[in-house]
Amino acid sequence: xxxxxxxxxxxxxxxxxxxxxxxxxxxxxxxxxxxxxxxxxxxxxxxxxxxxxxxxxxxxxxxxxxxxxxxxxxxxxxxxxxxxxxxxxxxxxxxxxxxxxxxxxxxxxxxxxxxxxxxxxxxxxxxxxxxxxxxxxxxxxxxxxxxxxxxxxxxxxxxxxxxxxxxxxxxxxxxxxxxxxxxxxxxxxxxxxxxxxxxxxxxxxxxxxxxxxxxxxxxxxxxxxxxxxxxxxxxxxxxxxxxxxxx
Numbered sequence: 001x002x003x004x005x006x007x008x009x010x011x012x013x014x015x016x017x018x019x020x021x022x023x024x025x026x027x028x029x030x031x032x033x034x035x036x037x038x039x040x041x042x043x044x045x046x047x048x049x050x051x052x053x054x055x056x057x058x059x060x061x062x063x064x065x066x067x068x069x070x071x072x073x074x075x076x077x078x079x080x081x082x083x084x085x086x087x088x089x090x091x092x093x094x095x096x097x098x099x100x101x102x103x104x105x106x107x108x109x110x111x112x113x114x115x116x117x118x119x120x121x122x123x124x125x126x127x128x129x130x131x132x133x134x135x136x137x138x139x140x141x142x143x144x145x146x147x148x149x150x151x152x153x154x155x156x157x158x159x160x161x162x163x164x165x166x167x168x169x170x171x172x173x174x175x176x177x178x179x180x181x182x183x184x185x186x187x188x189x190x191x192x193x194x195x196x197x198x199x200x201x202x203x204x205x206x207x208x209x210x211x212x213x214x215x216x217x218x219x220x221x222x223x224x225x226x227x228x229x230x231x232x233x234x235x236x237x238x239x240x241x242x243x244x245x246x247x
Contacts, residue, residue, distance in 0.1 A: 001027040003076055005034055007046065008083035009093050018081070019043070025076055032060055032071040034080070035094075047093035058146030058207075061085055062094045068148040068205050085151035101147060105168040110175070110188050136177040136219070142210040143170055149202035149213060155195045163195040166202035170216040177219070193220045200224040 002024050010016020021038050032050055039046045050060035050072060060071040063083045084090055089097035149166035150156055156165035164172070172192055196217070203213045203223070217223035 001025055001076070001078070003034065004079045005038065006079075006081045007035075007038070007093070009046070011092050012090060018083075027076065029076050030072055031062075031064055031069065031074045031076060031080065031082065034076050035071060035082075047091070047095045049095045056144060058144030061146035061148050061151075061207075068151060070144075070146060070207050073207070085147055087157045088147060088151050096147060098145075098147060101150060101165075101167070105164045105171060108162070108164045108168060108192060109172060133177050136215060137174065139210055139215050140170060140174045140177060140212045142208050143167070143212045144208055146207060148205050148207065152201045152205045154199065154201065155197050159195050164192055166196075166213055166216075169193055169196065169220060169222070170213055173216040173219050189220060193222055196220070196222045198222050198224045 002022065005021045006018040007021065008016055009019050021042050023037060023041070025034060025037060032048075035046065035048045039048070048060065048062075048071070051057035052059075052072075058070065061068060062071055063069075063081075063085060064071075064074050065077070065079075065081050068085060082094060084094045084096050089100040091097050145167065147167065149170075153165050156163055169192065172189065176189070198217070200223075203211060203217070206213050214223060
């Protein structure tokens with residue numbers, strides 16, 4: 001199978017552009033395999049990131065023909081335009097600056113001084129509630145931290161300075177549902193989630209099978225209703241391809 005790859009190269013929009021590569025590859029290969037081929041056989045300056053290669057680390061998230069995917073799970077196509085997750089801080093080529101995203105979230109979330117002392121915040125709860133919180137806490141940690149939700153959130157792109165984005169809201173719920181029961185005021189939840197549009201795009205494109213974002217937004221009462229559909233299974237080509245309103 002012969003494929004054509006147009007790949008974004010550069011450190012920002014001002015000095016970057018698409019470079020085209022054409023070569024033969026197995027039709028069963030993934031986008032990550034194509035990037036490996038380009039790096040080893042055509043262009044050793046190409047920058048991309050991955051860690052595990054088995055759709056769990058979230059490091060290889062990028063845009064392929066206008067849709068966000070994990071490169072290790074997206075099969076190659078005859079023509080592919082590959083670029084970094086849009087409107088997130090860029091390091092080079094398809095590599096985004098994950099540290100800047102996490103630092104921004106940390107700046108907005110409650111700090112230790114905003115949380116009650118553990119001795120005061122440990123609450124006596126019944127067995128059923130305790131079990132629910134533990135189950136919630138486990139499910140909320142099934143996030144790949146791929147940053148796709150941040151890139152696809154229209155409010156984060158428009159109002160990112162004061163809004164932690166979907167990933168930030170998920171981390172906020174991880175803090176709240178933690179079995180240690182360190183509490184923070186309801187005002188924190190209200191303030192940080194106020195900018196959420198409940199549009200569902202973060203859930204729609206989330207590659208995590210257990211959909212931790214769905215639970216996080218349900219807990220925040222920010223999850224959309226049946227108007228927004230999303231797939232709960234794999235992260236292949238069968239998922240919803242609604243990207244026109246993203247640009």
